[in-house]
Amino acid sequence: MSDMIPLRSKDTVPFHCGRCAACCRNIKDTIMVEPIDAFRLARFFHGRSGYSQIRGVEGVYSWFTHISTLEGIFPIYLMNATGPEGACTFLENGRCSVYEARPRVCRLYPFTAFPGTRGRDFVFYQCMDGHAGHFSGGRAVVKDWMYENFTREDRASLTEVSDVIPRLGRLLKALSPAQRKRRYYQVLYYYYFHYDLEQPFLPQYRKNVETLCGELQSELSGSEELPCTC
Numbered sequence: 001m002s003d004m005i006p007l008r009s010k011d012t013v014p015f016h017c018g019r020c021a022a023c024c025r026n027i028k029d030t031i032m033v034e035p036i037d038a039f040r041l042a043r044f045f046h047g048r049s050g051y052s053q054i055r056g057v058e059g060v061y062s063w064f065t066h067i068s069t070l071e072g073i074f075p076i077y078l079m080n081a082t083g084p085e086g087a088c089t090f091l092e093n094g095r096c097s098v099y100e101a102r103p104r105v106c107r108l109y110p111f112t113a114f115p116g117t118r119g120r121d122f123v124f125y126q127c128m129d130g131h132a133g134h135f136s137g138g139r140a141v142v143k144d145w146m147y148e149n150f151t152r153e154d155r156a157s158l159t160e161v162s163d164v165i166p167r168l169g170r171l172l173k174a175l176s177p178a179q180r181k182r183r184y185y186q187v188l189y190y191y192y193f194h195y196d197l198e199q200p201f202l203p204q205y206r207k208n209v210e211t212l213c214g215e216l217q218s219e220l221s222g223s224e225e226l227p228c229t230c
Contacts, residue, residue: 004112004125009143013126015110016138023109023129024088024096028081031088033065035192036157037103038077039201044101046197058193064089073172073180074165075187079103104158107149111142115162122155156202164209171216179219186215 007013033041038060045051045060054063065077080089090098096106105112109127116123124142168191172180190212195204 003128005128007111007124007126007142009124009146010141012139012141013110014136014138015140016136019095021087021091021094021096023106024091025085026081027079027088028086029068029078031079031103031105033061033077033079033103034157034161035195035205036153036201038065038192039195039197040101041098041103042195043197044098056193056197057195061192070165071169074169075184075192077192104150104154108145110140111145113146113150113158115159122158153202157205160202160205160209168209168212168216171213171220174220175216183216183219187212190215 035057038057041060041064042054042057045054054060061077064080066080068076068078070076081087082089088096090096090102096102112125112127113122114125115121124146168187172187175183190208194208195201
């Protein structure tokens with residue numbers, strides 16, 4: 001998505017989904033699969049015929065994503081792309097095979113959202129890309145689109161993530177390369193993998209972050225008893 005245009009929630013923009021799946025192609029290294037996305041996908045696959053090999057959240061990451069880093073420090077997972085068109089790994093016969101559990105970035109398209117400032121909970125943007133047919137014929141009202149696709153859980157998760165990532169980033173940057181290597185799997189485990197599918201996501205995310213902060217601080221201090229103050 002090359003350009004983003006700022007919007008107000010009351011704005012109406014031209015948009016028409018013709019189910020062409022163009023937005024599901026050429027996605028190599030563009031879609032980050034956040035913990036809440038993988039959690040929902042793991043729930044989607046759980047008990048479903050033909051997916052017994054996908055075990056929990058870690059299984060989703062193992063089968064459908066590849067790892068990268070932010071600023072060479074913080075590990076992230078990106079959606080796998082397949083074939084000459086770089087299509088999303090979940091695109092089958094021109095349709096999304098996980099539509100009801102698709103990641104937030106997919107549900108919000110052609111819009112995206114970020115935590116706001118100056119009293120605004122969120123700011124919204126329209127994602128402009130090369131698919132001209134999407135932006136002619138039909139209308140989409142931003143607030144209606146967000147009401148249907150940007151759930152309360154999504155909003156709470158996005159707000160927390162926007163606070164947590166910079167904090168974890170500061171802790172990781174303060175570590176030496178050897179220390180980061182020593183704690184690498186703990187970052188993956190607590191931030192991405194350690195979730196019970198039978199329990200709500202957000203309380204587990206908060207607990208995992210608190211634990212991870214404590215582990216990283218103990219690495220910095222050499223003490224195993226310092227509380228998390230990140």
